[in-house]
Amino acid sequence: MSPTALVVDDQTQMVSIVAFALETQGFTCLTAHSAEQAWAVLTRRRVDIVILDIMLPGASGIALCERIRATSGTPVILLTAKDSTDDRIAGLLAGADDYLTKPFSPRELALRAQAVHRRAQGGAGDGLLVNGPLVIDTVRRRATWDGRVLRVSDVELRLLTALARHKGEVVTWSTLLNEVWFTESGSGGREMIKTTVYRLRQRLDTEGRPLIVTVRGMGYLMPDQDPR
CATH class of the missing domain: 3.40.50.2300 (Response regulator)
Incomplete structure (x- = not known):
């Protein structure tokens, strides 16, 4: 269909x-x-x-x-x-x-x-991405934190997914534009990313554990939440 x-x-x-x-x-x-x-x-x-x-x-x-x-x-x-x-x-x-x-x-x-x-529709990949309490279901298009469903938009979920796929690594501005907004560059690209990250930080209650860390001049990083 x-x-x-x-x-x-x-x-x-x-x-x-x-x-x-x-x-x-x-x-x-x-x-x-x-x-x-x-x-x-x-x-x-x-x-x-x-x-x-x-x-x-x-x-x-x-x-x-x-x-x-x-x-x-x-x-x-x-x-x-x-x-x-x-x-x-x-x-x-x-x-x-x-x-x-x-x-x-x-x-x-x-x-x-x-x-x-x-x-x-889940074309970004199948299965689960797990980072400690954060679980992203790329098939059902939802994310949970410690079992609690996170109310996020589609673009916010794509941003979380991109960062989770590279947990513990710096994800550059250009990579995020490509994986989340499907563009290599463009006017206001960084502002779009910053705004989406700000909105996510406002919405998410991660009990004081940093989920998205700013790396100045480069992009963002999702810390590895899994216990060692």
């Missing part, structure tokens, strides 16, 4: 362009022109990924992204005409998995959507 994408933009032409690009990569597309229409679709239909413009009539794309993230782990890619660090950070804080600035290549968007969906 082909994955279903919901394309949300108030510009009919943009919806058509994005939907066509996604369909060439095997997606079935649903469309909406406002946050209210999109939410109505999400409550009735199974959706595998949401392509969401920030500037919408009525409730903003950021508000809709926050609402989606509060109720599900459905991946969200934000589209915007704004290209400022503050806007990217706002999108990431809302729980977005990726972020593209207009104008963009429709083919690049479709390939990013395909990659985000594949990772969300």
Whole structure:
């Protein structure tokens, strides 16, 4: 069965362009022109990924992204005409998995959507990653700490997974961009990583045990939590 994408933009032409690009990569597309229409679709239909413009009539794309993230782990890619660090950070804080600035290549968007969906379905690997109390189930797409399920978004889970795969090692900025955001570089790349790490640190209660350590000028490290 082909994955279903919901394309949300108030510009009919943009919806058509994005939907066509996604369909060439095997997606079935649903469309909406406002946050209210999109939410109505999400409550009735199974959706595998949401392509969401920030500037919408009525409730903003950021508000809709926050609402989606509060109720599900459905991946969200934000589209915007704004290209400022503050806007990217706002999108990431809302729980977005990726972020593209207009104008963009429709083919690049479709390939990013395909990659985000594949990772969300467990394409990053099978089985369990265990680091002391932290257990990441890459098939069921969830993480637990000492048996307690961690409420994290898809992009946050990918970041935890990337660090856990290299526990005890420094994971560079470029490696994280590649493994978590599927890009080699890009404007605001470090800000995206820093924002996601900040959000994770705020959400996780690891009982005083450091889970993500900053290595200045290089990236991040997940300490080996396993007892010696």
